[in-house]
Each structure stands twice: as C-alpha cells, then as structure tokens.
Amino acid sequence: MFSQSLVGWTEMESVEVTAASGSSGRAGIIVWTNSMTKTMLGFLAGLVADGKRTSSGFRDVHHRQCAAVLNEQFKLSVIGDQVKNHLKKWRKIWGRVANLKNLSGALWDEDTCTIRLSEEHYAGHCMTHKADAPFLNTPIEHYHAMASIYGTMGAKGQNARSGNDLLSIDLEDEENGEVNTSPNVGESCDPKAPPKKKAKIKHVVEDPLVITLKDGFKLVAEALVKSSRDDDDIPDDLWDVISTLLDFQEEHLAHYYAHLVDNPKTARAFMKLTQINKSVWVSRYVKKNF
Incomplete structure (x- = not known):
C-alpha cells in the first residue's frame, strides 16, 4: 500500500495520497481532501451512534458503505480498503491527542477542542517534541468525530486513560486490517465518577526576568515550528x-x-x-x- 500524507496543521487540513493494497488495488490512487476526511469520519461516527459497529470494530461492510457515500458525494471510485487505511491514520492521530491531553499542566478547552499550554510550557515542550506542535494551542479538527469513533477521554489526572490504552488493539484484528475501536475505550467505568471541574487559571504578577525568558522561549518555539514546516511545505493548490x-x-x-x-x-x-x-x-x- 502506497501512502503519503501531508498535514497543514494550522487548520488541521489533511491531504493524503493513498493506493489500495492487495487484490483491491483496482481503484488506484486516491487523494484525500479535508472534506472527504470529514465525510468519512462523520459517517463512521454515525454508525457508532446508531450502535451498528461490532465489539471488535468496523467490518468490511462498514468500510464499503462509507466508500459508497464518498463516491456518491464526491464522484469518486473509492473502495473499502482505502477507507480502512485512512481510518488507521486517524486512529494514530487520536492516540497522539489522547497523550497530549494528559500532559502535566495541560488545560482542555471543551468549547474549541483545544489543548492549551502556557507559553513557556509550550515552548519547552515543542523544543523536544516538534511533531506535537500542531496539536497544541490550536483547535483540533474532527475531534468530536474521532471521540465518537475511538472513545472519549476521561478526566485528566489519576483516573485518566493514557494514549497507549487507546491504541491497544487485538493483534488478530490488526493483522486482518480491522481496527478495534471499542466504544468503551478511554471512558470511565464508574457511573458515580464526579463531574469534570473547569481548570482555574491563577493570575500573578510576574518578575520582569521571567517575562523576558517567556518571550525568548516563545520566539524559539515559533522559529522551530516554522523551520519544521518549511522543508515539508507543499503548495495548497x-x-x-x-x-x-x-x-x-x-x-x-x-x-x-x-x-x-x-x-x-x-x-x-x-x-x-x-x-x-x-x-x-x-x-x-x-x-x-x-
């Protein structure tokens, strides 16, 4: 299976070039646009909401149904295998998001689906984890659809599930090309669990030296993010x-x-x-x- 993806993460815009694998390669190469991805994830999230997904994950018939919807809406020739392969990519993205939500000091903005870090925390984290920058302090596109498909996150802290838990799938399903997306993954099993509390931000008067260091970290982080994008920047059109x-x-x-x-x-x-x-x-x- 040939696959190459590009992500312009300022708007989480995703373009992926994918060819079907194995004997299903008749459909050839498909270019995934953001609109196509939104339709795919929305359709599969709808199957979850309707209770049509099995306990072991989506079946081939679900992938074919999704392909039919894409073909009808975008006048394409997508096949089920291509939907399955694209779905695996978004499972990995969800795993990264789940891990980042559990970062110490991270605040989750429910209204905008944004993982927020303070400026100095953001700068320090991005210096050593450049690949995480597109998912921090910016709205995460398709978050609600991913949450429906892969399981919502519990509260941050002692009861939080790690991203590794979300990515744990049966080896047999992986070998068969099926993703185990159990609706219970990542959700609290305690019906009496207390409701989430909004994080409170304490405003304090900062030392001028601290402010200077923060500004310096911010400039370094912006430069690192920009440099990481330059080499892989593909013209939008x-x-x-x-x-x-x-x-x-x-x-x-x-x-x-x-x-x-x-x-x-x-x-x-x-x-x-x-x-x-x-x-x-x-x-x-x-x-x-x-």
Missing part, C-alpha cells in the same frame, strides 16, 4: 495545478503528484514553471517511469 495538464492520463498525473509530495522542494520549483515547462517535467517523469 498543487493538485489543482497538476490536474489542468490535460495532455496526460489522470493516473500518470496522480503518480507525479505523489512524486512531488515526496519531494517538497521539487514541488515548489514545479509551481514556478510556465504551463509548457510543467508539461515538460511531467512528460519526462512519465517516460522514465511508465
């Missing part, structure tokens, strides 16, 4: 531009798009070319690989 090259088969264009996704610097250079030179680059790639 890359696929739209490639799809205008009508002299090539769509399958070849999809393969070239995947090639550019793997090579962000080449992708940015490609976008600066004239239409004729873009065609030259694609033609050269097609001759070399097909």
Whole structure:
C-alpha cells in the first residue's frame, strides 16, 4: 500500500495520497481532501451512534458503505480498503491527542477542542517534541468525530486513560486490517465518577526576568515550528495545478503528484514553471517511469 500524507496543521487540513493494497488495488490512487476526511469520519461516527459497529470494530461492510457515500458525494471510485487505511491514520492521530491531553499542566478547552499550554510550557515542550506542535494551542479538527469513533477521554489526572490504552488493539484484528475501536475505550467505568471541574487559571504578577525568558522561549518555539514546516511545505493548490495538464492520463498525473509530495522542494520549483515547462517535467517523469 502506497501512502503519503501531508498535514497543514494550522487548520488541521489533511491531504493524503493513498493506493489500495492487495487484490483491491483496482481503484488506484486516491487523494484525500479535508472534506472527504470529514465525510468519512462523520459517517463512521454515525454508525457508532446508531450502535451498528461490532465489539471488535468496523467490518468490511462498514468500510464499503462509507466508500459508497464518498463516491456518491464526491464522484469518486473509492473502495473499502482505502477507507480502512485512512481510518488507521486517524486512529494514530487520536492516540497522539489522547497523550497530549494528559500532559502535566495541560488545560482542555471543551468549547474549541483545544489543548492549551502556557507559553513557556509550550515552548519547552515543542523544543523536544516538534511533531506535537500542531496539536497544541490550536483547535483540533474532527475531534468530536474521532471521540465518537475511538472513545472519549476521561478526566485528566489519576483516573485518566493514557494514549497507549487507546491504541491497544487485538493483534488478530490488526493483522486482518480491522481496527478495534471499542466504544468503551478511554471512558470511565464508574457511573458515580464526579463531574469534570473547569481548570482555574491563577493570575500573578510576574518578575520582569521571567517575562523576558517567556518571550525568548516563545520566539524559539515559533522559529522551530516554522523551520519544521518549511522543508515539508507543499503548495495548497498543487493538485489543482497538476490536474489542468490535460495532455496526460489522470493516473500518470496522480503518480507525479505523489512524486512531488515526496519531494517538497521539487514541488515548489514545479509551481514556478510556465504551463509548457510543467508539461515538460511531467512528460519526462512519465517516460522514465511508465
């Protein structure tokens, strides 16, 4: 299975290029947009709400039903295996979110679905965990759908479940390509558990030196986040531009798009070319690989 994903996390925008695996590869390559992901997660969350998911997770019939909805709405040829593979990606994202919600000092904003850290905590954490930056101090898109599918988190603290608990699935299901998303995972089993209390933020007068250090940490964190994005930055309209090259088969264009996704610097250079030179680059790639 060929898969490459890009995430522009300022708006949690997700684009993933995926090919079906095994004998189901007839559908070829699919480019997942944020709208398609929202539809997929919303449909599967609806199955959970209706009690149609089995105790061992979603079945192939559920994946095929979801693919049919996507095909109807977006005029595509998605198959169940591609839905299953994309769902696994979001299971991993949910695991990361679950771990971050349990960070010491983290505040959960229910209204905006945001994990909030103080500026100095955010800066220090991002210095050693760059990959976590897109999930902190910014709204987490698709959070409610993920929570419905993978299980809601309990209260932070002693009774909180860790992200590893959420990611524990049966080996047999994993080998069969099925994700065990039990509705009980991550939920408190005590019906008398006390309600969540809103975290209180204490405002204190800070020392000027502390303020200076905080500003310095913030600048370092912003620079680290920016540097981590620069090398992997893919133009938002890359696929739209490639799809205008009508002299090539769509399958070849999809393969070239995947090639550019793997090579962000080449992708940015490609976008600066004239239409004729873009065609030259694609033609050269097609001759070399097909």
